[in-house]
Amino acid sequence: MTSNTATASEIKTKKRSARPSAFKLLARNQLALMGAVILALVVLIVLITPILPLPDPDVTNPAQRLLPPFSDGHLLGTDHLGRDLLSRLLWGTRVSLAVGISASLVAALFGSTIGIVSGYFGGRTDNIMMRGIDMLMAFPYILLALAIVAALGPGLMNALYAIAVVNIPFFARNIRGVTVGIAHREFVDAAKLSGKGHIRILLTEILPNVMPVIVITISTTVGWMILETAGLSFLGLGAQPPQADLGSMLGEGRKLITTAQHLSAIPGAMIFILVMSINLLGDGIRDVLDPRLKSGALARPAPLTKIDRSDQGTSNQIADETVLAVDDLRTEFVLGDDTYKAVGGVSFDVGKNECVGLVGESGSGKSVTALSLLGLVASPPGTIVGGRVMFDGKDVYDMTENQVRDIRGGKAAYVFQDPLSTLHPLFSIGDQLVEAIRAHNAVSYRDAWAKAVKLLGMVRIPNPESRANNYPHQLSGGMRQRVGIAMALANEPRLIIADEPTTALDVTVQAQILKLMNDLRTDHGTSVLFITHDFGVVSEICDRVAVMYAGRIVEMGTTEQVLKHPAHPYTKRLIDCVPRLGEPDRRTSAIPGLPPAVNNLPAGCAFADRCDRAEEKCRVGSIAFDDLGDGHGVRCIKPMEGANV
Amino acid sequence: MSDVSDVVLQTSDLVRTFGGGRTLLGGKKPTVYAVRGIDVAVRKGETLGIVGESGCGKSTLARMLVGLDRPTEGNITLTGSDMNDLISDDRHALSKRIQYVFQDPISSLNPRKLIRETLAAPLRYLRGLSGDALEARMKELMDAVNLRPEFLDRYPHEFSGGQAQRIGIARALAAEPEIIVLDEPVSALDVSVQAQVLNLLSDLKDQFGLTYIFISHDLSVVEAVSDRVAVMYFGRVVEQAPGRALFEKPRHPYTRLLLDSAPVPGKRGLTVEDATAELPDPLAPPPGCAFAPRCSRAQDDCVAKVPDAHYGLDNHDAACFHPLNPVTTR
Numbered sequence: 001m002t003s004n005t006a007t008a009s010e011i012k013t014k015k016r017s018a019r020p021s022a023f024k025l026l027a028r029n030q031l032a033l034m035g036a037v038i039l040a041l042v043v044l045i046v047l048i049t050p051i052l053p054l055p056d057p058d059v060t061n062p063a064q065r066l067l068p069p070f071s072d073g074h075l076l077g078t079d080h081l082g083r084d085l086l087s088r089l090l091w092g093t094r095v096s097l098a099v100g101i102s103a104s105l106v107a108a109l110f111g112s113t114i115g116i117v118s119g120y121f122g123g124r125t126d127n128i129m130m131r132g133i134d135m136l137m138a139f140p141y142i143l144l145a146l147a148i149v150a151a152l153g154p155g156l157m158n159a160l161y162a163i164a165v166v167n168i169p170f171f172a173r174n175i176r177g178v179t180v181g182i183a184h185r186e187f188v189d190a191a192k193l194s195g196k197g198h199i200r201i202l203l204t205e206i207l208p209n210v211m212p213v214i215v216i217t218i219s220t221t222v223g224w225m226i227l228e229t230a231g232l233s234f235l236g237l238g239a240q241p242p243q244a245d246l247g248s249m250l251g252e253g254r255k256l257i258t259t260a261q262h263l264s265a266i267p268g269a270m271i272f273i274l275v276m277s278i279n280l281l282g283d284g285i286r287d288v289l290d291p292r293l294k295s296g297a298l299a300r301p302a303p304l305t306k307i308d309r310s311d312q313g314t315s316n317q318i319a320d321e322t323v324l325a326v327d328d329l330r331t332e333f334v335l336g337d338d339t340y341k342a343v344g345g346v347s348f349d350v351g352k353n354e355c356v357g358l359v360g361e362s363g364s365g366k367s368v369t370a371l372s373l374l375g376l377v378a379s380p381p382g383t384i385v386g387g388r389v390m391f392d393g394k395d396v397y398d399m400t401e402n403q404v405r406d407i408r409g410g411k412a413a414y415v416f417q418d419p420l421s422t423l424h425p426l427f428s429i430g431d432q433l434v435e436a437i438r439a440h441n442a443v444s445y446r447d448a449w450a451k452a453v454k455l456l457g458m459v460r461i462p463n464p465e466s467r468a469n470n471y472p473h474q475l476s477g478g479m480r481q482r483v484g485i486a487m488a489l490a491n492e493p494r495l496i497i498a499d500e501p502t503t504a505l506d507v508t509v510q511a512q513i514l515k516l517m518n519d520l521r522t523d524h525g526t527s528v529l530f531i532t533h534d535f536g537v538v539s540e541i542c543d544r545v546a547v548m549y550a551g552r553i554v555e556m557g558t559t560e561q562v563l564k565h566p567a568h569p570y571t572k573r574l575i576d577c578v579p580r581l582g583e584p585d586r587r588t589s590a591i592p593g594l595p596p597a598v599n600n601l602p603a604g605c606a607f608a609d610r611c612d613r614a615e616e617k618c619r620v621g622s623i624a625f626d627d628l629g630d631g632h633g634v635r636c637i638k639p640m641e642g643a644n645v
Numbered sequence: 646m647s648d649v650s651d652v653v654l655q656t657s658d659l660v661r662t663f664g665g666g667r668t669l670l671g672g673k674k675p676t677v678y679a680v681r682g683i684d685v686a687v688r689k690g691e692t693l694g695i696v697g698e699s700g701c702g703k704s705t706l707a708r709m710l711v712g713l714d715r716p717t718e719g720n721i722t723l724t725g726s727d728m729n730d731l732i733s734d735d736r737h738a739l740s741k742r743i744q745y746v747f748q749d750p751i752s753s754l755n756p757r758k759l760i761r762e763t764l765a766a767p768l769r770y771l772r773g774l775s776g777d778a779l780e781a782r783m784k785e786l787m788d789a790v791n792l793r794p795e796f797l798d799r800y801p802h803e804f805s806g807g808q809a810q811r812i813g814i815a816r817a818l819a820a821e822p823e824i825i826v827l828d829e830p831v832s833a834l835d836v837s838v839q840a841q842v843l844n845l846l847s848d849l850k851d852q853f854g855l856t857y858i859f860i861s862h863d864l865s866v867v868e869a870v871s872d873r874v875a876v877m878y879f880g881r882v883v884e885q886a887p888g889r890a891l892f893e894k895p896r897h898p899y900t901r902l903l904l905d906s907a908p909v910p911g912k913r914g915l916t917v918e919d920a921t922a923e924l925p926d927p928l929a930p931p932p933g934c935a936f937a938p939r940c941s942r943a944q945d946d947c948v949a950k951v952p953d954a955h956y957g958l959d960n961h962d963a964a965c966f967h968p969l970n971p972v973t974t975r
Binding site: 208477512534573 | 708712744770843
């Protein structure tokens with residue numbers, strides 16, 4: 001689950017540009033489209049009703065009373081006073097729609113204002129306003145509407161007020177919730193510092209961000225409002241005779257339901273059609289605008305990344321000591337019309353009891369590489385399009401789902417960057433460890449608990465017996481990461497894949513975690529694939545290091561080779577652009593420009609545009625990965641001089 | 646306090662607590678001590694670095710300095726005038742003199758507004774510009790942070806972190822402030838982009854004669870940019886000194902620990918604390934030195950009362966009873 005969200009967030013930024021317009025998305029939802037078409041038809045007909053050749057809806061003609069549908073001159077028949085039913089239906093729909101929509105807008109205006117103001121100011125303002133809203137909500141809504149109409153007298157306008165007032169709390173609560181989240185965002189602080197007053201901030205900073213929610217709420221309430229109007233009119237409190245509206249027509253038809261069913265069936269069907277079409281459209285609008293649905297929360301990724309290898313790659317001989325061997329791994333994301341080559345042919349191996357660092361900037365493909373190893377990249381949109389991952393001598397991509405699941409958390413375990421989001425907030429850490437243990441071993445709960453306590457002690461958590469009962473929020477960041485590591489160790493893995501495990505931690509805690517990982521590696525003979533962006537961390541823990549850029553490894557060698565004698569200009573500049581403790585006078589030279597987008601990689605070397613050594617030949621063909629000897633390799637035509645002395 | 650004439654910003658005994666007060670039924674609400682008495686002074690044209698780990702109160706301090714938050718006790722003076730007086734005279738007065746650069750560049754820009762609208766706000770409301778003058782100034786600002794003027798008509802999500810942070814810096818510059826508070830300005834950026842932004846900040850400082858308060862958890866970055874450095878721990882400044890002195894001869898054991906914990910490329914073997922030490926409970930701060938439980942040099946007096954220090958503009962002092970590298974003369 002966590003891995004899926006990790007990839008989702010990683011590609012979310014790219015997703016935006018490739019995303020089709022909101023209207024196209026809406027049109028893709030067939031139910032919503034149907035609703036929109038029906039609603040548009042109804043609205044069109046009632047809009048042109050005044051110019052249609054229809055009899056006056058209020059003129060009575062007792063001689064023609066209760067004609068059935070399809071009578072001459074009266075397509076839908078007549079009512080008990082001989083009025084033309086089609087004409088009354090269209091005029092009535094006109095009234096009902098107008099009242100429903102205006103009531104929604106009035107409720108939205110007042111409700112949203114209350115919600116935004118109380119959410120933004122918070123504190124006492126919020127308290128007073130929300131308690132008022134609570135009181136409004138405490139009355140049964142129909143009773144409240146009845147009371148309002150009773151006080152103001154029956155009539156369509158009064159019914160409209162009543163329905164609007166009754167629905168204000170719904171808007172106020174919804175909008176307040178959203179506003180609270182936005183009011184504490186940094187851009188609101190920034191606007192304050194830009195000299196904007198509260199009213200300006202509310203109108204120009206908060207409102208545009210709340211607007212989608214207001215639209216969603218309106219679209220889902222209009223149908224409800226029409227029903228409520230009809231309800232009040234049905235009770236005789238809304239439209240007054242002779243004016244027609246759907247509710248009052250229904251009410252009049254009810255008295256004759258045994259003799260003339262069409263009197264109540266026709267307005268009833270109209271209400272059904274209206275509300276149904278509005279709700280379908282409203283749901284569609286919500287799906288398009290809701291940011292949570294937009295981020296793919298509803299998409300269900302497959303348990304295993306889709307594998308679609310057109311070529312199997314060359315089968316190189318794998319050394320016996322190798323725990324993990326990756327050969328020409330390629331992972332792509334297809335979003336809209338773009339193909340993002342996140343991992344474009346990565347090969348490396350991790351030996352027994354070895355720690356290999358995978359270094360790169362964000363977007364270099366290091367995390368996707370790590371997730372691809374055990375098929376944890378979310379599919380859709382990710383696909384493994386080529387290469388092999390040999391774990392313990394077997395190709396992971398040839399295994400069945402169950403076999404891969406058995407390796408995950410068993411022989412190979414992950415440690416992620418943010419332990420707060422990888423631990424379940426509702427279970428104690430002991431229980432979560434027990435779950436990890438029992439997922440792979442048939443042991444009793446009691447035995448598993450004992451082992452969990454032992455694991456917590458192993459990662460140096462003080463008082464492991466009592467700490468096992470703690471929940472993740474009761475632990476500090478460093479402690480949580482220790483739990484994450486304990487969980488990875490639960491089943492004596494051969495390989496730990498650690499994705500930026502110390503990036504979210506303070507330096508003093510980072511030092512502790514690095515030492516812990518190093519000790520555990522020595523004690524248990526575990527191999528580690530350590531993903532990071534920090535060369536300082538690399539020198540502390542890694543035996544060998546691979547530098548990634550734009551989805552490919554550009555340099556690989558022992559930590560000393562790569563750090564002391566970097567051969568690739570990118571590696572050299574990446575090391576040089578970080579200020580180094582104890583050398584305040586060293587001028588840090590920035591790398592100009594930005595990494596290329598992986599959906600539009602240039603020919604030749606991806607770094608050429610930012611490289612001061614680039615020549616014509618750097619920009620053609622594909623650059624081979626050259627061996628410099630002693631396990632040091634580089635993907636560069638003109639490796640740095642002095643490399644590998 | 647050698648020469649106080651060029652001090653542009655000074656805080657005295659700044660305290661900020663959260664919570665507290667009484668509940669509806671009269672019970673006491675818990676109080677969190679975020680900042681527990683801070684005295685810092687900044688001279689015109691210098692960069693004061695503030696280092697600390699998460700939870701030490703450095704962001705709360707930053708927010709108080711720019712007026713986004715008010716201190717519970719103590720006060721802040723800007724070239725002789727009290728900050729509260731400044732705000733009560735004119736609510737824009739403070740923002741015209743001191744500005745803020747946020748940690749997360751993307752989330753400090755409104756996602757639904759063009760960069761043009763975001764950048765125009767301080768020019769319009771703080772500097773009263775409009776029409777052609779506003780347009781010209783925006784181009785100037787974009788130029789100052791090395792961005793193309795056509796970027797004005799884009800939305801925040803179209804920018805990389807480094808570009809967005811340049812816009813954040815341009816927005817702060819738009820107010821023509823004397824002081825800019827930079828709260829972890831490069832922490833959210835990729836390493837190759839960090840250097841671009843740091844170099845830009847240094848160029849802008851020279852160009853506009855700015856004063857920086859640079860807050861970060863990254864010691865190497867602070868060392869590279871700061872003239873003077875204050876180290877914060879648990880709501881207090883525990884050591885303050887000119888940059889070189891602090892990094893070469895730290896006196897507070899906590900500073901020593903920080904320096905030893907930072908991994909350096911090409912070096913191996915960090916010194917690590919034995920115990921899995923944690924911060925004290927902010928709901929109930931300990932009576933003595935907050936670092937004492939983690940400190941190998943702690944003695945009885947450390948847990949009895951809080952060590953004091955005299956932080957001037959040029960001296961080196963640490964709030965510690967048993968400092969490392971002690972000085973014989975002061």
